[in-house]
Amino acid sequence: MDAIMLQEKLVERLLCPRVRTARQKEKQYVGFATLPNQVHRKSVKKGFDFTLMVAGESGMGKSTLVNSLFLTDLYKDRKLLNAEGLILHHLRSPSCHHHLSAASPCDPPPSPSALLCRCCAERIHQTVEIIKHTVDIEEKGVKLKLTIVDTPGFGDAVNNNECWKPITDYIDQQFEQYFRDESGLNRKNIQDNRVHCCLYFIPPFGHGLRPVDVEFMKALHEKVNIIPLIAKADCLTPNEIKKLKDRIREEIDKFGIKVYQFPECDSDEDEEFKQLDKELKECTPFAVIGSNTVVEARGQRVRGRLYPWGIVEVENQSHCDFVKLRNMLIRSHMHDLKDVTCDVHYENYRAQCIQEMTSKLAQDNRVDSPVPILPLSTPDVETEKLIKMKDEELKRMQEMLNKMQQQMHDKDQ
Amino acid sequence: LAKMSGGGSTLLGYIGIDTIIEQMRKKTMKAGFDFNIMVVGNSGLGKSTLVNTLFKSQVSRRSAGWARDEKIPKTIEIKAVSHVLEEGGVKMKLTVVDTPGFGDQINNDNCWEPISKYINEQYEKFLKEEVNITRKKRIPDTRVHCCIYFITPTGHSLRSLDIEFMKRLSHSVNIIPVIAKSDTMTIEERLEFKQRVRKELEMGGIEVYPQKEFDEDMEDKSDNDKIREAMPFAVVGSDKEYQVNGKRVLGRKTAWGIVEVENPNHCEFAQLRDFLIRSHLQDLKEVTHNIHYETYRAKRLNENGGLHPITCNDTQESNL
Numbered sequence: 001m002d003a004i005m006l007q008e009k010l011v012e013r014l015l016c017p018r019v020r021t022a023r024q025k026e027k028q029y030v031g032f033a034t035l036p037n038q039v040h041r042k043s044v045k046k047g048f049d050f051t052l053m054v055a056g057e058s059g060m061g062k063s064t065l066v067n068s069l070f071l072t073d074l075y076k077d078r079k080l081l082n083a084e085g086l087i088l089h090h091l092r093s094p095s096c097h098h099h100l101s102a103a104s105p106c107d108p109p110p111s112p113s114a115l116l117c118r119c120c121a122e123r124i125h126q127t128v129e130i131i132k133h134t135v136d137i138e139e140k141g142v143k144l145k146l147t148i149v150d151t152p153g154f155g156d157a158v159n160n161n162e163c164w165k166p167i168t169d170y171i172d173q174q175f176e177q178y179f180r181d182e183s184g185l186n187r188k189n190i191q192d193n194r195v196h197c198c199l200y201f202i203p204p205f206g207h208g209l210r211p212v213d214v215e216f217m218k219a220l221h222e223k224v225n226i227i228p229l230i231a232k233a234d235c236l237t238p239n240e241i242k243k244l245k246d247r248i249r250e251e252i253d254k255f256g257i258k259v260y261q262f263p264e265c266d267s268d269e270d271e272e273f274k275q276l277d278k279e280l281k282e283c284t285p286f287a288v289i290g291s292n293t294v295v296e297a298r299g300q301r302v303r304g305r306l307y308p309w310g311i312v313e314v315e316n317q318s319h320c321d322f323v324k325l326r327n328m329l330i331r332s333h334m335h336d337l338k339d340v341t342c343d344v345h346y347e348n349y350r351a352q353c354i355q356e357m358t359s360k361l362a363q364d365n366r367v368d369s370p371v372p373i374l375p376l377s378t379p380d381v382e383t384e385k386l387i388k389m390k391d392e393e394l395k396r397m398q399e400m401l402n403k404m405q406q407q408m409h410d411k412d413q
Numbered sequence: 414l415a416k417m418s419g420g421g422s423t424l425l426g427y428i429g430i431d432t433i434i435e436q437m438r439k440k441t442m443k444a445g446f447d448f449n450i451m452v453v454g455n456s457g458l459g460k461s462t463l464v465n466t467l468f469k470s471q472v473s474r475r476s477a478g479w480a481r482d483e484k485i486p487k488t489i490e491i492k493a494v495s496h497v498l499e500e501g502g503v504k505m506k507l508t509v510v511d512t513p514g515f516g517d518q519i520n521n522d523n524c525w526e527p528i529s530k531y532i533n534e535q536y537e538k539f540l541k542e543e544v545n546i547t548r549k550k551r552i553p554d555t556r557v558h559c560c561i562y563f564i565t566p567t568g569h570s571l572r573s574l575d576i577e578f579m580k581r582l583s584h585s586v587n588i589i590p591v592i593a594k595s596d597t598m599t600i601e602e603r604l605e606f607k608q609r610v611r612k613e614l615e616m617g618g619i620e621v622y623p624q625k626e627f628d629e630d631m632e633d634k635s636d637n638d639k640i641r642e643a644m645p646f647a648v649v650g651s652d653k654e655y656q657v658n659g660k661r662v663l664g665r666k667t668a669w670g671i672v673e674v675e676n677p678n679h680c681e682f683a684q685l686r687d688f689l690i691r692s693h694l695q696d697l698k699e700v701t702h703n704i705h706y707e708t709y710r711a712k713r714l715n716e717n718g719g720l721h722p723i724t725c726n727d728t729q730e731s732n733l
Contacts, residue, residue: 035505137428
């Protein structure tokens with residue numbers, strides 16, 4: 001059986017409910033075996049959510065890969081992305097008081113290095129932004145609210161010291177928000193914005209992990225599930241890919257980086273399944289290729305990249321590991337990624353948070369009097385006012401952005 | 414084909430997000446689940462037999478060494494017995510909480526208090542675990558998910574004790590009233606009795622499960638309305654089998670015929686079972702967790718200045 005068929009079988013295996021036919025006494029049917037269906041029915045009604053972060057330098061094909069994975073065109077409005085960057089600049093630089101002039105749709109998108117503010121012509125410093133895109137996807141009756149957290153600017157500046165800090169701050173903020181919500185009085189509609197998985201794009205051009213790769217992953221491996229990927233793998237031959245993968249795996253071990261581990265197979269799975277699972281694990285880090293275009297290859301229309309010397313097919317398993325990544329990420333491990341985030345990363349954050357709070361109180365010598373830890377106290381009035389002001393400013397900017405988006409849309413019609 | 418909204422165009426193909434259901438199912442099956450059911454009612458109403466019949470196993474207190482002629486206890490006791498049942502690959506740890514002595518005394522004032530205390534103690538246990546610094550991955554759930562209240566089949570109306578109990582406890586636990594030993598009533602008598610009981614519950618402002626206020630959408634409401642109109646279910650329990658029309662059925666043999674437990678023309682046991690186990694099992698747990706437990710937690714956090722995670726490690730008796 002070739003690799004593709006084996007892979008399909010693996011997916012099928014993972015999808016079939018395993019029925020244990022152990023010592024079945026001559027018992028009549030009570031009916032609680034329907035419980036998973038009852039749970040299923042509620043989940044289908046409620047829908048699921050999943051937050052995926054992508055990190056890596058510009059030009060690694062992050063957006064293209066996300067589009068390929070979820071069959072979307074999330075980044076269609078790329079122009080406006082830069083406008084949003086401008087908006088964030090205005091919020092930050094106190095000296096620029098001019099109103100943001102709307103970008104004309106005919107203007108070519110400014111290149112990242114030449115980002116100048118239109119009104120004050122001040123160079124916008126390259127910082128790492130955190131931009132969220134949310135998309136509702138429905139398939140076979142199952143609703144998924146997918147949030148992609150993009151990190152443009154990461155590693156793009158000359159001096160990239162601690163360029164991961166905005167990212168770790170963002171992740172911590174989501175944990176903190178969840179912690180507050182969970183400890184509050186009214187827990188009815190908690191929004192879970194915690195990051196369930198971070199795809200980290202390693203450039204294929206080097207000889208392994210670079211210092212920035214190592215530092216980034218070490219800063220994040222205890223906060224989020226990291227899945228390292230070799231980006232733009234179509235510039236490497238199969239041998240080069242193998243060497244690079246081996247090298248990266250070695251270095252991950254050497255530096256003690258804890259990337260996301262696929263859970264062990266059950267001991268009662270059969271040999272074929274275990275073998276498949278082993279092969280999958282040995283294939284990491286996945287070497288991926290993404291594409292926004294559809295090409296004609298072998299008589300079919302597929303996602304791919306057209307070169308003079310041939311056509312690279314994204315979903316062809318002998319060309320790259322895209323299918324393996326997609327199957328792992330979506331079809332077999334999405335739920336586990338969420339579980340590990342909740343049970344491990346979040347719990348670690350929470351435990352740490354509580355320790356800090358209690359040690360701070362011990363310092364303040366207030367440990368004798370009964371101190372209410374839960375529900376958590378709200379920030380003081382001054383901070384509240386400031387937050388409210390900034391919120392309103394952001395809202396105004398967002399409205400302007402929406403108007404521009406609408407203008408673009410109308411223009412296209 | 415995937416459908417999308419909110420900033421994207423569709424490119425044909427199958428992503429596979431519906432498989433998350435299977436992923437969840439796999440985990441649920443592996444983990445198994447807990448279900449805790451409490452039975453309340455006078456001695457001799459067939460509580461243990463009914464539970465055994467529901468789960469087709471000897472799961473009630475009686476089977477754990479209780480003799481039929483044991484004296485009625487002087488005070489109410491709370492006895493919890495757990496068994497692990499397995500069906501279709503799904504493991505369930507079923508805990509049956511029995512309350513012998515309820516309503517059996519001459520003076521039954523406040524006989525609901527030990528029951529209320531037990532229920533709140535389980536909430537407290539869960540809360541302490543939840544508030545802990547290092548929490549267990551799956552907090553053991555001993556909270557009562559469902560309380561079956563056995564109504565004596567007098568044929569007249571609810572007794573004061575019935576109303577008192579249900580009034581006081583319907584806000585902290587899911588109560589499902591059933592008419593016990595309903596083979597003492599004819600079908601007409603049964604219908605009249607049920608109507609009267611429903612009216613009295615309504616007049617007393619008692620919301621039994623499934624509570625109207627928790628219906629989430631139209632589909633829920635229509636399903637639950639049908640159930641509410643059929644409640645309380647008139648049941649008969651039995652652990653003996655007889656031959657009827659060539660089949661082995663559970664029943665009670667009398668001189669005038671055999672009462673078949675699972676025959677919908679004879680009694681409503683099958684309806685109760687389907688409702689309790691096959692369709693609303695998960696919902697019972699969710700209402701307990703999302704509503705009753707949250708109510709308890711909110712109350713608890715507002716009093717005594719809140720909860721300190723570290724001190725919850727000590728074995729403190731709850732002061733409820």
